[in-house]
Amino acid sequence: MNTKGKRYAMLFDLRKCIGCNTCAIACKSENDVPLGVWRSWVKKVEKGRYPHAKEFPLPIVCNNCENPICVTVCPVKAGIQRPDGIVYIDPHRCIGCRYCMASCPYGVRYINPRRKIAEKCYWCHHRVDAGLDPACVVACPTGAILFGDLNDPESPIAKAIAKNAVQVIKSELGTGPQTFYIGLDIDAVETADTEHE
Amino acid sequence: MHQEAFGLNIAIYFYLTGLSAGSFILSTLAYGFGMEKYKPLGRVGVVLATSLLIIAPLFLLFHLSAPYRAWHLFVYLNAESPITWGTFLLVLYPINCIIYGYFMFRENWKRTRIFGLIGIPLAVSVHGYTGFILAFGKARALWNTALMPILFLASAIVSGIALMILVCIVKDRFFSKKKEINKDLILNLGKLLAWAIVFDLFLVGSDLLVLTISHSDAQAAAQLILRGEFSFMFLFIENFFGKLLPLVVLLVPRFRNLATVTIASFLVVIGIFFMRYVVVLAGEFVPLL
Numbered sequence: 001m002n003t004k005g006k007r008y009a010m011l012f013d014l015r016k017c018i019g020c021n022t023c024a025i026a027c028k029s030e031n032d033v034p035l036g037v038w039r040s041w042v043k044k045v046e047k048g049r050y051p052h053a054k055e056f057p058l059p060i061v062c063n064n065c066e067n068p069i070c071v072t073v074c075p076v077k078a079g080i081q082r083p084d085g086i087v088y089i090d091p092h093r094c095i096g097c098r099y100c101m102a103s104c105p106y107g108v109r110y111i112n113p114r115r116k117i118a119e120k121c122y123w124c125h126h127r128v129d130a131g132l133d134p135a136c137v138v139a140c141p142t143g144a145i146l147f148g149d150l151n152d153p154e155s156p157i158a159k160a161i162a163k164n165a166v167q168v169i170k171s172e173l174g175t176g177p178q179t180f181y182i183g184l185d186i187d188a189v190e191t192a193d194t195e196h197e
Numbered sequence: 198m199h200q201e202a203f204g205l206n207i208a209i210y211f212y213l214t215g216l217s218a219g220s221f222i223l224s225t226l227a228y229g230f231g232m233e234k235y236k237p238l239g240r241v242g243v244v245l246a247t248s249l250l251i252i253a254p255l256f257l258l259f260h261l262s263a264p265y266r267a268w269h270l271f272v273y274l275n276a277e278s279p280i281t282w283g284t285f286l287l288v289l290y291p292i293n294c295i296i297y298g299y300f301m302f303r304e305n306w307k308r309t310r311i312f313g314l315i316g317i318p319l320a321v322s323v324h325g326y327t328g329f330i331l332a333f334g335k336a337r338a339l340w341n342t343a344l345m346p347i348l349f350l351a352s353a354i355v356s357g358i359a360l361m362i363l364v365c366i367v368k369d370r371f372f373s374k375k376k377e378i379n380k381d382l383i384l385n386l387g388k389l390l391a392w393a394i395v396f397d398l399f400l401v402g403s404d405l406l407v408l409t410i411s412h413s414d415a416q417a418a419a420q421l422i423l424r425g426e427f428s429f430m431f432l433f434i435e436n437f438f439g440k441l442l443p444l445v446v447l448l449v450p451r452f453r454n455l456a457t458v459t460i461a462s463f464l465v466v467i468g469i470f471f472m473r474y475v476v477v478l479a480g481e482f483v484p485l486l
Contacts, residue, residue: 037200043486060486073333075280076273095269096262099280102202105336107485110200116262169486173335189486 006084007150007178008123010134011157011166012059014183016144019044019057026139027061030124037110039121040136045188058181058188059145061136062087062108062121063169066176070100070109078118084149085178088122091115105173123147150178201481206260208477211327212356212470213253215349218324219357221246221294221316228301229313237382241364243298250291250323279329286323293319324353331480338415339422339480344404351397352469355440358390359465366459380455387458390465391447394440401436417483427479430471439468 019042027033027040040061047054064087071079071087078093079100089100094117101109101118109120124134128147132138137145148157160182167184168177224242226235258264270284297312328346335341362383369378408419422431443461446452 069333069335073278073280075275075278075284076269077275078269078273093269093273094263095266097260097280098202098262099278099330101200102481103334103336105485111262118262170336 009150009178011146011180013144016142023136026135030135056185063177063179206256208473210256212473215353217246217249218320219353221320225313247294290319290323337480338418348400355393356469359462362462394444435471
């Protein structure tokens with residue numbers, strides 16, 4: 001990880017998340033995501049049985065991994081990792097071979113049915129470069145999402161990560177996800193027997 | 198959310214490159230290594246290998262969402278990506294096949310031998326790299342195994358021999374001057390096929406055994422092909438009808454004759470197609486999140 005410059009990361013505080021899907025909708029309108037595909041979505045896991053039941057929401061975006069396998073396998077170098085950690089796809093370069101989709105452990109990529117290329121969440125880098133927060137961060141009604149620079153110890157996200165027990169999805173794969181969660185439930189990241197929304 | 202990444206087109210592509218690599222290696226037995234009894238396979242093998250490998254990349258084009266950008270593969274290279282390795286192999290291998298075939302038909306044995314021997318590592322790579330494509334899909338338990346390239350090569354040899362038997366029979370029966378099938382050659386190829394199937398079954402078995410006791414995703418993958426949606430294809434079509442039944446027919450001398458070897462080869466050719474199908478589609482069947 002680069003320790004000079006900026007190193008962006010995202011943090012979901014699941015204690016605050018109410019599973020309202022506002023982040024998913026804000027993302028759709030910000031990024032012009034067509035029907036049927038999503039850059040971010042909220043997976044919901046039910047635990048327990050009535051009357052002792054609870055639903056756990058898990059908002060999912062691209063992890064913008066430190067070690068992105070999608071960038072490794074892209075045959076035309078359309079997958080690019082910026083020095084600040086954001087992983088994006090060059091829309092003019094992508095040929096739609098879907099190798100990144102096949103290799104991504106988080107299933108965050110899709111083929112845009114209109115543009116015929118692979119797309120995914122890149123933390124709204126067009127907004128970030130303009131000094132704004134990503135659309136989902138701004139839209140979240142409970143302020144459950146933080147976005148910022150991990151290398152700046154005074155940033156809210158760096159403080160929150162330093163003070164709380166955080167978790168990433170599938171850390172065992174060595175991809176080094178940079179989307180962190182507070183209060184991630186073990187059942188929410190289970191692979192098998194889960195419904196995809 | 199779950200879009201299929203590699204579908205039927207990729208399975209067909211893997212199948213065709215496997216057949217091509219298998220046929221090529223058989224054709225070099227006589228012209229590269231001087232095994233005289235396999236001489237009749239030389240020309241059939243090189244014609245099959247070349248034509249299959251010219252058809253195969255078409256399925257890659259069908260697979261691309263933006264096929265008009267396929268030229269990017271030759272311009273923007275990523276040495277870490279198996280698909281980029283394939284870009285080179287899919288150019289070099291068919292060219293070498295054509296040169297090898299040209300010298301064979303011109304009966305220039307010395308040069309045939311040279312290009313046959315150059316072709317072997319190319320044939321192995323052109324199919325082996327497809328195994329790496331899947332093995333690099335690190336999130337998919339069924340794909341992410343170092344066995345994948347050798348498993349693919351074993352099934353390539355199996356399907357290559359079986360296809361060669363079928364083509365030789367059709368060629369001898371309908372297109373040769375004597376209209377007579379070379380029975381010794383067919384039965385000999387049958388034995389070769391049997392041993393290739395044994396090796397393939399060993400690899401499939403090892404892969405499966407380790408999957409069933411490995412981490413949770415691997416266990417889910419094993420369940421999927423043993424008891425889940427792909428179990429019928431995997432257990433019955435691929436392994437019972439495609440490998441075990443032909444193996445028994447080929448190994449027990451009482452069953453072994455021209456007709457049964459033909460049927461066994463036919464079953465094998467079908468079975469290996471389902472092997473490709475199950476590996477590719479079952480591998481990405483379980484949603485990841």
